[in-house]
Amino acid sequence: MLKRKDLLGLMDVSAEEIMEILDRAREMKKLFSQEVKKTNSLSGKTVCTLFYENSTRTKTSFDTAAKLLGASTSAISASTSSIQKGETLIDTGKTLDALMTDAIVIRHSAAGSPHLLAKNVKAHVINGGDGLHEHPTQALLDMLTIYNRFGSFKGLKVVIAGDIKHSRVARSNVWGLSKMGAEVTLVGPATLMPFDADRMGCKISYDLDEAVEGANIVMGLRLQLERQQAGLFPSAAEYHKYYGITEKRLAKAESDAILLHPGPINRGLELSSGAADGESSFILEQVNNGVAVRMAVLELLIKG
Amino acid sequence: MSILIKNGYVVKEDCMEKCDVLVEGRRIVAIEPNIDGYADKVIDAENLTVMAGFVDMHCHLREPGFEYKEDIASGTKSALQGGFTSIACMPNTSPVIDNTALVLYVKNRAAEEDNAKVYPIAAVTKGQKGKELTEMGSMKQAGAVAFSDDGLPVVDGNTMRLALEYAKTFDALVISHCEDKAIAGEGVVNEGFNATIAGLKGINRVAEEAMVARDILLAESLNTKVHIAHVSTRGSVDLVRWAKARGVKVTCETCPHYFSATDDEILSFNTYAKINPPLREEDDVLAIIEGLKDGTIDAIATDHAPHHIDEKNREFNYAPNGSIGFETAFAIGYTYLVEPGHIDLTDLSRLMSKNPSEILGIGSGKLAVGETADITIVDLNKTYEVDKNKFVSKAENCVFNGWKVTGTIEHVIIDGQEKEIKHYDR
Numbered sequence: 001m002l003k004r005k006d007l008l009g010l011m012d013v014s015a016e017e018i019m020e021i022l023d024r025a026r027e028m029k030k031l032f033s034q035e036v037k038k039t040n041s042l043s044g045k046t047v048c049t050l051f052y053e054n055s056t057r058t059k060t061s062f063d064t065a066a067k068l069l070g071a072s073t074s075a076i077s078a079s080t081s082s083i084q085k086g087e088t089l090i091d092t093g094k095t096l097d098a099l100m101t102d103a104i105v106i107r108h109s110a111a112g113s114p115h116l117l118a119k120n121v122k123a124h125v126i127n128g129g130d131g132l133h134e135h136p137t138q139a140l141l142d143m144l145t146i147y148n149r150f151g152s153f154k155g156l157k158v159v160i161a162g163d164i165k166h167s168r169v170a171r172s173n174v175w176g177l178s179k180m181g182a183e184v185t186l187v188g189p190a191t192l193m194p195f196d197a198d199r200m201g202c203k204i205s206y207d208l209d210e211a212v213e214g215a216n217i218v219m220g221l222r223l224q225l226e227r228q229q230a231g232l233f234p235s236a237a238e239y240h241k242y243y244g245i246t247e248k249r250l251a252k253a254e255s256d257a258i259l260l261h262p263g264p265i266n267r268g269l270e271l272s273s274g275a276a277d278g279e280s281s282f283i284l285e286q287v288n289n290g291v292a293v294r295m296a297v298l299e300l301l302i303k304g
Numbered sequence: 305m306s307i308l309i310k311n312g313y314v315v316k317e318d319c320m321e322k323c324d325v326l327v328e329g330r331r332i333v334a335i336e337p338n339i340d341g342y343a344d345k346v347i348d349a350e351n352l353t354v355m356a357g358f359v360d361m362h363c364h365l366r367e368p369g370f371e372y373k374e375d376i377a378s379g380t381k382s383a384l385q386g387g388f389t390s391i392a393c394m395p396n397t398s399p400v401i402d403n404t405a406l407v408l409y410v411k412n413r414a415a416e417e418d419n420a421k422v423y424p425i426a427a428v429t430k431g432q433k434g435k436e437l438t439e440m441g442s443m444k445q446a447g448a449v450a451f452s453d454d455g456l457p458v459v460d461g462n463t464m465r466l467a468l469e470y471a472k473t474f475d476a477l478v479i480s481h482c483e484d485k486a487i488a489g490e491g492v493v494n495e496g497f498n499a500t501i502a503g504l505k506g507i508n509r510v511a512e513e514a515m516v517a518r519d520i521l522l523a524e525s526l527n528t529k530v531h532i533a534h535v536s537t538r539g540s541v542d543l544v545r546w547a548k549a550r551g552v553k554v555t556c557e558t559c560p561h562y563f564s565a566t567d568d569e570i571l572s573f574n575t576y577a578k579i580n581p582p583l584r585e586e587d588d589v590l591a592i593i594e595g596l597k598d599g600t601i602d603a604i605a606t607d608h609a610p611h612h613i614d615e616k617n618r619e620f621n622y623a624p625n626g627s628i629g630f631e632t633a634f635a636i637g638y639t640y641l642v643e644p645g646h647i648d649l650t651d652l653s654r655l656m657s658k659n660p661s662e663i664l665g666i667g668s669g670k671l672a673v674g675e676t677a678d679i680t681i682v683d684l685n686k687t688y689e690v691d692k693n694k695f696v697s698k699a700e701n702c703v704f705n706g707w708k709v710t711g712t713i714e715h716v717i718i719d720g721q722e723k724e725i726k727h728y729d730r
Contacts, residue, residue, distance in 0.1 A: 011501065088618060110619035111503035112573030131621070133503025168503055195506060196497040 002300040006118040006125040009134035010175040018143065018176055024296035025144050025289070031068070032292070043070035045102040045302055050092065050117075051128070052078040052108040057263060057287060058128050058138070062105045065294035071102070071302075089113060093121040102302050106130070124301040132166055132194075137297055138262050139172035141290040143180065145282050146217055148289070149258055153180035159211045159253075161187040161243055162221030162270050165194045165232075169262045170221060174200045187211045188243060191232040208243055215253040219260040220245045220270045236269055246272040250280055258282045305329065305344050305720060312349025312681060315356070315653045316671055325354055327677040330720040335673055345722065349681055352714055353649065356657035356671040357389025357678030358634060361450075361557060361664055362479075362533055362605035364626070365391075365422070367413065368406075369398025374610035374698045376410065379630075380419035382608070382697035385725050386630035387680035387713040392423040392664055394454045395432070402427040402438045404446045411447050421678075421718060423449040423666055428467045428478060432456045437467055441474045449664045452479035452533065455580065455625075457515060459485060465522050472528040477663065479531045482515035482540070483581065492621055494567045494582040502571055504620060509588075512581050513539040520547040520554055531663060532556035534607050536581040538591035545600040555663050557603040560629060560636035561703050563592045569703060575616045575623035576701045579609075583703075593646050596655060603660040604652075606633045610699030627703040631695055634682060635709035643710060681715035688712070696726060 002017060010018070031037050047066035049059050059075065066073045076092070078084070083092060089108075096104055103124040106114050111131030118125040129135040143153070150156060158177055164170045164186045174197075177184050184202040186193065198204045205211040212218055223239065233239045250259060259271075259281045267273045276283065309325040314335060324339040325332060365379035374382075383391045393410065395401030401410060407424050414422030426448035430436045433456075440451055451471060457480060458464040464480075471478045488511040493499045495506025516532055520543060523530040535541060535558045547554045566585055569577035577583055595601040609626025616623050637656060641647050647655075653671075661669025668676040687710045692700035716723045 088614075090617065108619070110621040112620045115573050116619060131503045132505070171501065171503060194500040195495050197500055199497045200501060 002304045004301070006114070007136055007297055007301060008114050008118060008125065008127045010136045010139055010172045010179070011134065013136070015179045018140070018180060021140055021293065021296050021300060022144050022147055024300055025292040026148070028295040029289070029292040032288070038068050038070060040070035041299055042066065042302055045071040046100060047071045047073050047103045047105065047298060048096055048101045049073070049075045049128070050096070050104050050106045051076070052083070052113070053129070055107055055128070057290070058107065061287070061290040062128065062294050065291050065298055068291070069295055069299060071298070089117055090120045093117045097121045097123055103298060126297060126301065129168055131168065132171070133168050134172045135168040136172050137290070137294055138169045139176045140297070141286055141293040142173055142219065142260055143176055144289045144293050145258070145260060145286050149282070150216065153177065153182045156182040156216045157214055158182050158184045158217040158219065159187055159215045160184060160219045160221065161208050161211070161245060163192045163223050163227060164188045164197060164221070165192045166224070166227070167221050171200070173219070174202045178202060185211050189233055192227070208249060209252065212249050212252045216257050217260060218245060218250060218253055218257060220265070222262065222264060223266060223270045240269055244270060244272060245275050247274040247278060250275055250278070260286055263287070307345045307347060307717060307720065307722060308339060308343035309347045309349050309354055309679070309681065312352050312354040314354045314671065315649050317658070318650060320649060325671070325679065327679070327717065327720050330677055332671065332673055332675050332677050335671070347681065347715055351683070351685060353682050353684055354671065355649070355653050355680050355682060356669055357680045357716065357718065358387045358656045359660040359664070359666070359669050360388045360391040360606050360608070360630065360633070361603055361660040363391050363393050363608035363630065364396065364610065365393040366610060367397060368409065373612050376413040376422065377417045378696070378698045379608070379610070380414060380417050380422060382628070382630045382695065383420035384716050384723050385696040385713060386632070387634050387682065387716055388420050388630060389678035389680065389716065389718045390421045390423060390661065390666055390668060392425050392449055394425050394452060395427040396454050396456070400427050400432050402430050402432070404439065404442050407443050407446045407448045419723065423447070423664060425450045425452050425479065427451065428453045428458060429463065434458050434460060434463055437470055440471055440476050444474050444476050449666060450477040450479050450531070452481065454481045454533070457481045457483050457485070461518060464519065465526070468522055468528050468530060469526050472526065477529060477531055479533050480515065480519045481533045482512050482519060484511045484514045487511035487514060492578060493570045494584050496567060496585055498567045498571055502573070504570065507582055509537040509539055509584070512537055513543060516540045516543045520544070520552055523554055524550065524552040529553035529555070534559050534562065534581060534605065535592070535595070535601060536562045536584050536588065538588050541591045541595040541600055545595065545598070548600065555602040557605040557660070558592050558596065558601050559605055559607045560633050561627060563589055563596065564636050564640040565703060573620045575618070575620055576627055576703045576705060578620060578623050578625055579627050579703065580625035593641065596641065597646055602655070602663060604633065604637060604655045605660065606630055610697055611701050613700060616701045626701065628695065628697050628699050628701055630697065632690055632702060632704045632709070634713065635711040636704060638684065638711040639709045677717055677720040679717040680713060683712045683714050684710060686710065686712045
């Protein structure tokens with residue numbers, strides 16, 4: 001069982017802990033092929049999703065995961081709660097404690113919010129994405145997808161392409177994948193690359209064509225069109241020209257390479273439809289694996 | 305009223321020696337070994353160190369308008385507790401200190417409290433809006449010792465040029481908080497590896513350095529003086545060093561946190577470490593220390609910036625900037641500059657007393673016969689942990705909370721009167 005109260009990021013999680021979560025997730029995934037997918041392992045427990053930012057898949061995924069484990073769930077969205085009335089994060093957290101919540105999944109636009117919450121509540125806190133910081137369960141589901149396909153991480157070449165600067169998914173993946181022995185290369189224009197990112201233990205490239213050569217995993221990231229207005233790249237067309245993941249580019253990767261993307265995708269921008277819907281695309285498998293990983297994390301934290 | 309300070313190590317302008325100090329009325333009348341004779345009060349300074357009272361040329365007292373953070377009563381008491389006998393407070397209050405009446409208000413409130421002496425800094429532009437110049441002449445006459453828009457720097461280059469030029473008329477000092485807000489963007493911490501892994505938006509060093517360069521060049525072209533507030537980067541130190549070599553009338557200050565702390569502090573999302581300019585990296589810390597050693601940096605100021613606990617106890621992005629600093633400044637200076645041997649106590653005294661006093665033109669800051677009796681007596685034998693619950697300030701947002709430091713303040717004398725300070729059982 002995980003010997004920690006919270007899962008706030010992968011930076012300070014060990015390779016052993018990651019393996020434990022992935023192994024447990026694989027067990028959970030076996031349930032999915034059963035007629036009755038539900039267990040009662042967390043019956044009598046409550047899980048709350050506390051989302052200060054919009055989300056469809058992460059929130060639904062956690063909610064589904066908790067329900068499949070037999071837990072009761074509740075959901076708080078910033079736009080429809082006391083948060084609108086000015087309640088602080090700490091007060092909201094303490095209220096959830098008083099409501100006997102066992103685990104809180106928080107998503108917040110401000111980095112470090114899950115840490116602030118964790119310090120102030122008794123409930124287990126799971127980071128569902130904070131600012132540009134981390135999104136640990138997304139990286140874990142990416143890793144489960146890779147692990148299921150390749151059986152190991154050692155020596156795998158992973159290319160993560162796109163808006164690295166604003167991506168918590170990229171950061172969590174760099175920590176997690178490099179801990180497990182994969183070689184990660186971050187690719188994007190210099191304006192979308194965070195400062196000194198190579199010091200995280202990965203490579204940096206501005207050339208996607210070069211980077212995808214021999215890659216086993218190519219991961220695209222969502223590009224927000226607002227970044228163009230902010231002057232970070234000149235046009236969608238030029239972005240797609242240099243950083244769009246197309247079938248042609250994917251052909252340069254290893255023949256059994258897989259394409260990942262955390263979604264939602266912008267067709268024709270960071271991914272061509274041909275690539276997104278092609279045989280190497282594991283995007284929907286990722287979504288399915290997300291439920292298994294979140295079941296594993298919820299169970300290991302709450303029962304640990 | 306006379307005070308005789310016996311057997312202390314006295315830090316003079318260029319040396320330290322064990323001797324006595326005699327104060328009569330508001331003045332120091334003798335500094336020599338074995339002074340005998342009657343005094344109204346005798347302070348036994350055996351094993352203690354006697355220094356000129358500290359002068360802080362950059363702090364925030366928050367009155368009027370933000371008394372829930374700090375006020376003139378609590379702020380000046382906190383200053384005393386830190387050994388500061390004179391402090392200059394920034395005008396970013398509500399309303400902004402941008403007219404004579406408000407300058408007088410601050411001075412009068414401080415006089416009523418009668419703790420550390422307060423010298424108001426007034427705004428350069430009305431309402432700190434960066435458009436129309438304030439009445440610098442009248443405000444200087446009323447007691448404003450300098451002019452600054454502090455955290456809302458004068459963005460428009462021509463307005464800054466006119467401010468420096470107009471200030472020259474009255475030999476008034478303009479203090480520039482150098483920050484190009486466009487370059488700083490939405491940044492909340494130093495742009496670097498730690499910002500990357502914490503997922504916090506970074507402020508590039510150039511946000512500070514570009515404006516340091518602009519203001520130095522403006523001062524040079526107008527042959528007038530300018531003071532650069534809280535220098536935090538290697539580049540800024542290099543620019544000021546270059547300017548001084550060219551003969552530009554530029555002075556600058558840094559703060560204790562820029563020579564003792566790095567942006568490692570933000571990795572735990574500790575909002576007390578959210579400061580503007582942001583805590584930088586090890587290389588900058590080394591450059592700041594070098595600048596303090598070679599005289600490029602003239603003064604150590606606290607940038608004492610109190611905030612209410614509720615304002616700091618929240619998401620990092622939303623917490624206001626600043627750390628309190630009065631009650632830790634000397635200990636941090638001693639522990640991080642003197643103890644490692646970067647500078648000696650006479651240097652620290654120059655940086656914390658004489659230089660800031662001269663830059664502001666307030667006529668104290670020296671321990672010498674004939675000078676105003678503003679004296680701080682410290683104990684360099686006490687090592688303790690900084691505890692935010694023990695501050696005299698209303699606020700507890702101190703980046704040094706929990707740090708182990710050496711040096712306590714034992715006695716503070718202002719204008720020949722000993723002031724009451726707390727003595728903790730550390």
